[in-house]
Amino acid sequence: xxxxxxxxxxxxxxxxxxxxxxxxxxxxxxxxxxxxxxxxxxxxxxxxxxxxxxxxxxxxxxxxxxxxxxxxxxxxxxxxxxxxxxxxxxxxxxxxxxxxxxxxxxxxxxxxxxxxxxxxxxxxxxxxxxxxxxxxxxxxxxxxxxxxxxxxx
Amino acid sequence: xxxxxxxxxxxxxxxxxxxxxxxxxxxxxxxxxxxxxxxxxxxxxxxxxxxxxxxxxxxxxxxxxxxxxxxxxxxxxxxxxxxxxxxxxxxxxxxxxxxxxxxxxxxxxxxxxxxxxxxxxxxxxxxxxxxxxxxxxxxxxxxxxxxxxxxxxxxxx
Amino acid sequence: xxxxxxxxxxxxxxxxxxxxxxxxxxxxxxxxxxxxxxxxxxxxxxxxxxxxxxxxxxxxxxxxxxxxxxxxxxxxxxxxxxxxxxxxxxxxxxxxxxxxxxxxxxxxxxxxxxxxxxxxxxxxxxxxxxxxxxxxxxxxxxxxxxxxxxxxxxxxxxxxxxxxxxxxxxxxxxxxxxxxxxxxxxxxxxxxxxxxxxxxxxxxxxxxxxxxxxxxxxxxxxxxxxxxxxxxxxxxxxxxxxxxxxxxxxxxxxxxxxxxxxxxxxxxxxxxxxxxxxxxxxxxxxxxxxxxxxxxxxxxxxxxxxxxxxxxxxxxxxxxxxxxxxxxxxxxxxxxxxxxxxxxxxxxxxxxxxxxxxxxxx
Amino acid sequence: xxxxxxxxxxxxxxxxxxxxxxxxxxxxxxxxxxxxxxxxxxxxxxxxxxxxxxxxxxxxxxxxxxxxxxxxxxxxxxxxxxxxxxxxxxxxxxxxxxxxxxxxxxxxxxxxxxxxxxxxxxxxxxxxxxxxxxxxxxxxxxxx
Numbered sequence: 016x017x018x019x020x021x022x023x024x025x026x027x028x029x030x031x032x033x034x035x036x037x038x039x040x041x042x043x044x045x046x047x048x049x050x051x052x053x054x055x056x057x058x059x060x061x062x063x064x065x066x067x068x069x070x071x072x073x074x075x076x077x078x079x080x081x082x083x084x085x086x087x088x089x090x091x092x093x094x095x096x097x098x099x100x101x102x103x104x105x106x107x108x109x110x111x112x113x114x115x116x117x118x119x120x121x122x123x124x125x126x127x128x129x130x131x132x133x134x135x136x137x138x139x140x141x142x143x144x145x146x147x148x149x150x151x152x153x154x155x156x157x158x159x160x161x162x163x164x165x166x167x168x
Numbered sequence: 169x170x171x172x173x174x175x176x177x178x179x180x181x182x183x184x185x186x187x188x189x190x191x192x193x194x195x196x197x198x199x200x201x202x203x204x205x206x207x208x209x210x211x212x213x214x215x216x217x218x219x220x221x222x223x224x225x226x227x228x229x230x231x232x233x234x235x236x237x238x239x240x241x242x243x244x245x246x247x248x249x250x251x252x253x254x255x256x257x258x259x260x261x262x263x264x265x266x267x268x269x270x271x272x273x274x275x276x277x278x279x280x281x282x283x284x285x286x287x288x289x290x291x292x293x294x295x296x297x298x299x300x301x302x303x304x305x306x307x308x309x310x311x312x313x314x315x316x317x318x319x320x321x322x323x324x325x
Numbered sequence: 326x327x328x329x330x331x332x333x334x335x336x337x338x339x340x341x342x343x344x345x346x347x348x349x350x351x352x353x354x355x356x357x358x359x360x361x362x363x364x365x366x367x368x369x370x371x372x373x374x375x376x377x378x379x380x381x382x383x384x385x386x387x388x389x390x391x392x393x394x395x396x397x398x399x400x401x402x403x404x405x406x407x408x409x410x411x412x413x414x415x416x417x418x419x420x421x422x423x424x425x426x427x428x429x430x431x432x433x434x435x436x437x438x439x440x441x442x443x444x445x446x447x448x449x450x451x452x453x454x455x456x457x458x459x460x461x462x463x464x465x466x467x468x469x470x471x472x473x474x475x476x477x478x479x480x481x482x483x484x485x486x487x488x489x490x491x492x493x494x495x496x497x498x499x500x501x502x503x504x505x506x507x508x509x510x511x512x513x514x515x516x517x518x519x520x521x522x523x524x525x526x527x528x529x530x531x532x533x534x535x536x537x538x539x540x541x542x543x544x545x546x547x548x549x550x551x552x553x554x555x556x557x558x559x560x561x562x563x564x565x566x567x568x569x570x571x572x573x574x575x576x577x578x579x580x581x582x583x584x585x586x587x588x589x590x591x592x593x594x595x596x597x598x599x600x601x602x603x604x605x606x607x608x609x610x611x612x613x614x615x616x617x618x619x620x621x622x623x624x625x626x627x628x629x630x631x632x633x634x635x636x637x638x639x640x641x642x643x644x645x646x647x648x649x650x651x652x653x654x655x656x657x658x659x660x661x662x663x664x665x666x667x668x669x670x671x672x673x674x675x676x677x678x679x680x681x682x683x684x685x686x687x
Numbered sequence: 688x689x690x691x692x693x694x695x696x697x698x699x700x701x702x703x704x705x706x707x708x709x710x711x712x713x714x715x716x717x718x719x720x721x722x723x724x725x726x727x728x729x730x731x732x733x734x735x736x737x738x739x740x741x742x743x744x745x746x747x748x749x750x751x752x753x754x755x756x757x758x759x760x761x762x763x764x765x766x767x768x769x770x771x772x773x774x775x776x777x778x779x780x781x782x783x784x785x786x787x788x789x790x791x792x793x794x795x796x797x798x799x800x801x802x803x804x805x806x807x808x809x810x811x812x813x814x815x816x817x818x819x820x821x822x823x824x825x826x827x828x829x830x831x
Contacts, residue, residue, distance in 0.1 A: 038620075072647035087621060087634065094551045098621065146281065146359060147245040160367070163279075204468070211450065215709055216451060241363065243360060246361070274768060275380060275383060276364075281362050294793060295791060297726075297798060305790075308789040308791050312793070377745075379770035465720065465723050465724040471771070483720070495822075506695060511694075
């Protein structure tokens with residue numbers, strides 16, 4: 016089952032998929048180019064049935080000066096979790112929003128925006144969700160955000 | 169004029185004791201949950217531990233309440249609202265800080281959005297430790313607050 | 326007119342809704358969450374793996390702490406390759422199902438109180454206390470158990486636990502009849518909850534709804550069946566689904582799930598094998614170091630599916646821990662449903678989704 | 688239809704005559720089980736001051752202080768979350784959990800337990816100790 020997903024994606028996007036592998040049973044990881052993530056997402060949803068969005072996570076690779084954005088989508092029929100990932104530069108963190116593909120990604124992307132500062136183009140409402148209204152400073156989940164020190168008594 | 173009469177009357181120890189006794193046994197609590205001690209709030213208010221025996225009834229309207237339970241952590245976003253709610257409550261008002269997060273920030277000593285102790289926002293009368301405290305500890309907190317109220321305005325000599 | 330509900334409100338607790346109302350009709354619904362945002366994902370990067378167990382537990386320590394910790398523990402075990410013994414797996418299942426019952430009883434109590442059934446609140450909370458007694462016996466705490474650990478569980482079953490548990494489950498099963506009589510079969514209750522807030526299955530999947538709310542819409546999706554973790558594949562149980570996906574289905578779904586949990590618990594208590602409870606005594610005491618890599622674990626907690634995405638860079642602390650929580654994933658449901666509904670229906674729709682603020686905000 | 692409305696009414700009425708579920712706490716107390724996680728207690732004679740409990744504590748509730756020329760942990764009950772990682776990791780079994788849960792204070796500073804106070808055993812439970820005795824759907828739950 017997982018191998019067929021890999022083959023289908025490879026056949027449809029031969030140039031855009033950078034890396035694709037089966038991590039274990041029920042886990043497929045697809046790494047794509049930044050500007051093609053929307054098309055691959057649409058293909059995963061419509062052709063392969065990955066219609067249930069599980070999470071959108073950002074990872075800050077500060078050494079490589081890159082952000083990685085990972086969309087986890089679950090297929091209810093196939094029972095496979097696909098991780099659709101792409102890397103974007105840290106100084107220009109812009110990515111096309113996948114809200115049109117998975118409507119459930121609305122709040123996930125909003126959270127990723129406020130925690131990492133990754134702008135999602137085409138997202139209807141990029142405003143603070145969890146942080147206090149008067150939040151200032153760099154987004155908290157970036158690696159260069161410094162946490163308070165150990166309390167003294 | 170009226171307030172002066174009231175003050176005079178309250179200086180009489182006997183009357184003061186009656187007033188304090190009345191206050192101590194009718195502590196209605198505001199229905200405000202700020203953190204994970206919320207379900208224990210239900211646990212202590214429902215039949216098994218039943219804090220209504222001590223006059224502590226959870227009540228939805230804060231204008232008629234005199235006790236505020238801070239159930240757990242208080243974030244910076246919530247802190248403003250906690251202050252607002254505290255200001256809206258009629259005098260006299262009392263605060264019990266439940267759990268270690270309300271007392272010192274507890275777990276969230278390195279968190280960027282948690283207030284390190286609710287006493288930075290509002291005055292606290294009793295600290296109840298635990299994560300979350302068992303209902304027995306809540307009852308002890310209420311009892312301790314009652315003791316405190318009973319001594320109010322009476323000089324200890 | 327804009328109307329603001331919460332955060333000091335008997336129904337909404339830590340949330341605030343911003344409602345666009347025209348007379349009695351709600352035109353638009355907007356969330357204002359984040360009143361309990363603690364930044365647990367950032368804090369997890371500052372702590373070693375074993376210290377993170379009690380920390381991630383506080384995401385959902387409101388009710389379903391075992392389900393929460395189980396997901397975290399599993400993702401670390403997957404990355405480090407630690408095997409856990411059979412008995413520990415069974416104990417995890419027992420604790421998780423007991424916790425699921427406690428959590429659902431809590432949810433039913435909230436449903437009851439939001440509809441004005443104070444009797445329901447008292448009954449369910451009382452019976453929840455009996456289940457909590459069992460969990461206290463097992464782990465020592467009422468709500469925050471910290472029971473599963475990396476490589477097993479922390480304590481074995483105490484003497485007499487099995488008999489006590491079976492006795493209490495029998496009692497609970499009988500009590501469920503009363504709940505049905507009082508709530509689900511009650512005409513007044515049905516009139517309040519039926520045909521309110523209908524969520525179609527296609528919409529539920531599209532919006533990414535999880536857990537009992539998704540199953541109430543008629544979609545059969547349960548991690549315990551789809552991707553059995555621990556020993557769930559050995560038990561014979563059903564996944565109840567609803568028909569209409571309205572508030573009544575969502576509310577009575579919790580009662581049906583309690584029934585199935587009792588079925589699982591009886592089997593687990595009967596089959597539990599003898600043996601050690603920790604993989605290696607070292608593994609659970611000394612914090613492990615995960616190798617470089619990543620893993621994603623899925624766990625069905627009482628409110629739905631937990632997803633833990635762990636990225637490790639080979640050090641003793643996680644590089645990134647993303648927690649995808651059920652209540653956060655259920656967030657898009659309310660703005661979708663609360664359009665052109667009467668204002669009085671908002672608490673009913675809201676409470677049947679069983680949101681936990683701490684779970685949303687993390 | 689009328690039945691479905693009347694049935695819950697009579698069911699509720701029936702429960703009025705059942706046993707009360709309340710544990711009258713200051714006079715009766717639920718029996719704390721073996722693993723009951725109350726305040727942590729230190730055995731001063733055993734402690735070697737190895738710092739491992741201080742390192743493992745996720746809340747920073749324990750700190751090492753000088754006491755009578757020894758290094759012993761000081762406990763802050765206002766920070767402790769009762770995860771018992773310190774009891775698990777202690778190599779000489781110097782730390783243990785007690786049944787004590789009632790130690791509320793008026794002032795935050797009183798939550799700090801220096802080693803001598805930290806090693807004092809808890810007060811015995813005052814009221815009558817009860818457990819759930821009978822479970823019966825007909826008559827309700829009895830504590831005793």
